[in-house]
Amino acid sequence: MAARDSKQESLLKIEDLWVSVEGKDILKGVNLAINKGEVHAIMGRNGSGKSTLSYTLMGHPRYRINRGSIIFKGEEIGDLPPNDRAKMGLALAFQYPVAIPGVSVSNFLRASVKSVRGQEIPVKEFRQELKAQMALLEVKDEFLSRYINDGFSGGEKKRLEILQMTMLKPALAVLDETDSGLDIDALKVVSTGINTLATKETAVLLITHYQRILNYVKPDFVHVFQSGQIVKTGGSELSEELEERGYDWVTQELTPSGVA
Amino acid sequence: MAAELRQPHETTESIRSIASDYKYGFSDTEDYVFKSGRGLTEEIVRRISEMKNEPEWMLKFRLRALDVFRKKPMPTWGNCKLLGDIDFDNIFYYIKPSERGEKNWDEVPEGIKQTFDRLGIPEAERKFLAGVTAQYESEVVYHSIREDLEKQGVIFLDMDSGLREHGDIVREHFATVIPAADNKFSALNSAVWSGGSFIWVPPGVRVEIPLQAYFRINAENMGQFERTLIIAEPGSYVHYIEGCTAPTYSTDSLHSAVVELIAKKGAHIRYTTIQNWSKNVYNLVTKRAVAHEDAKVEWIDGNLGSKLTMKYPAIYLVGQRAHGEVLSVALSGSEQHQDAGAKIIHAAPNTTSTIVSKSITKDGGRASYRGLIKVYPGAKNSKSSVRCDALLLDEASRSDTYPTMVVDEKEVTIEHEATVSKVGEEQLFYLMSRGLTEAEAKAMIVNGFFEPFTKELPLEYAVELNRLIQLEMEGSVG
Numbered sequence: 001m002a003a004r005d006s007k008q009e010s011l012l013k014i015e016d017l018w019v020s021v022e023g024k025d026i027l028k029g030v031n032l033a034i035n036k037g038e039v040h041a042i043m044g045r046n047g048s049g050k051s052t053l054s055y056t057l058m059g060h061p062r063y064r065i066n067r068g069s070i071i072f073k074g075e076e077i078g079d080l081p082p083n084d085r086a087k088m089g090l091a092l093a094f095q096y097p098v099a100i101p102g103v104s105v106s107n108f109l110r111a112s113v114k115s116v117r118g119q120e121i122p123v124k125e126f127r128q129e130l131k132a133q134m135a136l137l138e139v140k141d142e143f144l145s146r147y148i149n150d151g152f153s154g155g156e157k158k159r160l161e162i163l164q165m166t167m168l169k170p171a172l173a174v175l176d177e178t179d180s181g182l183d184i185d186a187l188k189v190v191s192t193g194i195n196t197l198a199t200k201e202t203a204v205l206l207i208t209h210y211q212r213i214l215n216y217v218k219p220d221f222v223h224v225f226q227s228g229q230i231v232k233t234g235g236s237e238l239s240e241e242l243e244e245r246g247y248d249w250v251t252q253e254l255t256p257s258g259v260a
Numbered sequence: 261m262a263a264e265l266r267q268p269h270e271t272t273e274s275i276r277s278i279a280s281d282y283k284y285g286f287s288d289t290e291d292y293v294f295k296s297g298r299g300l301t302e303e304i305v306r307r308i309s310e311m312k313n314e315p316e317w318m319l320k321f322r323l324r325a326l327d328v329f330r331k332k333p334m335p336t337w338g339n340c341k342l343l344g345d346i347d348f349d350n351i352f353y354y355i356k357p358s359e360r361g362e363k364n365w366d367e368v369p370e371g372i373k374q375t376f377d378r379l380g381i382p383e384a385e386r387k388f389l390a391g392v393t394a395q396y397e398s399e400v401v402y403h404s405i406r407e408d409l410e411k412q413g414v415i416f417l418d419m420d421s422g423l424r425e426h427g428d429i430v431r432e433h434f435a436t437v438i439p440a441a442d443n444k445f446s447a448l449n450s451a452v453w454s455g456g457s458f459i460w461v462p463p464g465v466r467v468e469i470p471l472q473a474y475f476r477i478n479a480e481n482m483g484q485f486e487r488t489l490i491i492a493e494p495g496s497y498v499h500y501i502e503g504c505t506a507p508t509y510s511t512d513s514l515h516s517a518v519v520e521l522i523a524k525k526g527a528h529i530r531y532t533t534i535q536n537w538s539k540n541v542y543n544l545v546t547k548r549a550v551a552h553e554d555a556k557v558e559w560i561d562g563n564l565g566s567k568l569t570m571k572y573p574a575i576y577l578v579g580q581r582a583h584g585e586v587l588s589v590a591l592s593g594s595e596q597h598q599d600a601g602a603k604i605i606h607a608a609p610n611t612t613s614t615i616v617s618k619s620i621t622k623d624g625g626r627a628s629y630r631g632l633i634k635v636y637p638g639a640k641n642s643k644s645s646v647r648c649d650a651l652l653l654d655e656a657s658r659s660d661t662y663p664t665m666v667v668d669e670k671e672v673t674i675e676h677e678a679t680v681s682k683v684g685e686e687q688l689f690y691l692m693s694r695g696l697t698e699a700e701a702k703a704m705i706v707n708g709f710f711e712p713f714t715k716e717l718p719l720e721y722a723v724e725l726n727r728l729i730q731l732e733m734e735g736s737v738g
């Protein structure tokens with residue numbers, strides 16, 4: 001477990017975050033702090049609001065913050081457009097990445113890396129870096145000339161998301177159910193990618209529905225998410241307990257729940 | 261010289277300064293030897309023909325066309341309101357630049373070179389050009405044919421020279437595909453045409469390098485009436501490319517070209533256009549091709565600018581197994597209407613055609629697809645597929661499709677598919693979450709939407725098109 005330096009300012013600090021979509025309250029007082037280089041896992045049932053949290057962090061225009069704050073690198077980012085957040089070092093691997101017909105993966109990756117790093121990278125250097133990451137994720141060359149997520153299988157989409165994370169090298173990578181829908185081989189490959197990503201420089205917020213991926217990626221902290229809140233936090237042992245006893249165990253333990 | 265052109269209004273200067281913000285909206289000082297007065301008279305038509313030293317038959321053709329033009333009513337479809345705004349009496353019908361046609365780049369007037377510079381046409385591309393017909397004002401100023409084209413026996417001239425030097429070929433084919441009386445604007449063009457390209461490809465000859473031409477409008481209230489005729493003899497192949505980037509002016513300009521293609525037995529003609537007229541131009545073009553037995557004709561047509569474009573490239577499939585394709589894209593912004601489409605006439609058995617039309621509208625712009633598929637009795641086993649995709653960038657924009665099918669033969673296969681989509685919030689969010697600004701993200705989505713078109717273009721055109729779209733998208737944000 002990473003040592004906490006009480007004086008160190010958190011990389012990300014979410015305080016009492018309330019978010020609604022189309023008038024419906026989804027997040028109801030989320031509190032979370034992530035320090036540089038830490039790996040956090042958020043586990044929760046479908047519909048508990050995990051994706052809402054990831055979209056809100058990245059700045060999706062339809063998710064409205066009604067209360068609370070999101071401080072990233074010491075700055076309130078709640079009003080910033082997604083591209084500014086990306087430039088600050090925040091990245092999101094989508095649960096359901098969208099297709100963009102006609103735009104090749106390679107053009108997109110180049111434009112994206114250029115925007116985030118704020119400078120042009122020489123083509124040769126970029127290619128080398130990309131090829132190395134692609135090899136790690138067992139992605140074929142022909143991937144690059146295909147259109148973004150257009151006709152991709154579920155596994156290919158997830159690989160492309162992780163490939164982007166490894167190219168962008170964010171300070172915080174939020175991975176929204178990157179493990180869902182993967183067979184065991186693909187899961188291993190994607191996990192290797194995540195472990196490469198998670199360095200001293202890159203913290204990871206791993207959002208998942210199943211404990212399975214935590215056999216390959218070891219989190220420093222595990223949070224249980226329920227009804228728009230983090231209801232329990234622990235070390236990696238918490239995920240195993242969840243696996244054995246199910247989410248109902250947490251629900252029962254916390255009933256009646258105290259709302260912040 | 262230039263001074264007499266300027267409107268006496270003070271507003272002109274301020275409009276010019278606004279116009280200068282438009283990247284491609286510069287204009288050179290004007291330097292003409294002859295400019296007809298505004299408005300159209302028989303005298304002007306006679307003068308044009310006389311100045312060009314034309315044969316008697318062409319003068320007669322022009323005068324008959326003038327008569328037709330005067331009698332023909334305006335089209336009653338398309339954007340009638342905008343059409344009604346055209347003031348035919350306030351247009352210059354002929355302007356001749358000070359220099360005659362030239363063969364050598366060194367002799368091209370400096371002002372024109374500057375124009376190319378500002379357009380950012382790279383040196384390498386200029387060298388790449390096989391033969392350049394740089395249409396500046398309404399006459400060709402620079403024309404050079406690469407030696408190997410000459411060796412192949414290919415004729416690539418401006419239309420005026422074509423008429424002078426190859427009168428017989430011209431007379432045999434001219435206006436056979438589009439008669440003067442076809443519509444009001446083809447009649448107008450037939451009366452006052454000037455410039456354009458004349459291409460003749462001998463039997464069996466393949467022209468491997470695309471023949472390219474640049475067109476520019478450069479005088480206020482000036483009409484452009486090019487006339488292009490391409491004849492591909494049996495078994496030959498040619499690809500012709502026209503691209504335009506026009507300056508911005510404070511009053512309306514009329515551009516009304518006529519383009520005729522003749523693909524004889526087994527010949528293949530590809531005609532690529534990218535037009536980016538400034539947003540005050542009326543672009544009313546008649547384009548039509550005839551494809552004989554086993555011939556193939558492709559219209560690749562991109563319309564980015566203009567106030568109103570009405571253009572429906574047509575292909576008459578008159579011989580067995582002839583094939584026609586129209587691939588068009590349109591981008592329509594504020595106060596613009598792109599009314600484009602295609603017409604395919606199946607007049608022989610086993611003929612096939614494909615139409616792909618893609619339009620993007622933004623900032624309240626309008627795009628319409630107007631298409632006709634006609635199958636004559638006896639054109640058995642004809643096949644046609646039509647696909648129209650429209651992308652709306654905002655709620656204020658509008659897109660319509662007006663497909664017409666007239667099928668008088670039972671044994672045919674015709675498919676029609678139309679989609680309308682909006683730039684997805686999710687797509688924008690996805691790209692912006694990767695660091696792209698909203699404008700960059702939109703440009704990327706739009707470029708992707710146009711990709712089926714762009715990938716058919718030579719690289720330098722594709723790059724230029726992507727850049728233009730980027731500029732457009734930047735303009736639409738903030």
Ligand SMILES: Nc1ncnc2c1ncn2[C@@H]1O[C@H](COP(=O)(O)OP(=O)(O)O)[C@@H](O)[C@H]1O
Pocket residue numbers: 021022024026044045046047048049050051052053062
């Ligand atoms: N764009 C949206 N419009 C309406 N309701 C939404 C939207 N996004 C999420 N929700 C609702 O918010 C709740 C939480 O969804 P989500 O954040 O996707 O949960 P999870 O990712 O944990 O499965 C669900 O009830 C879902 O229906």
Ligand SMILES: [Mg+2]
Pocket residue numbers: 050051052095176177
């Ligand atoms: Mg989810």
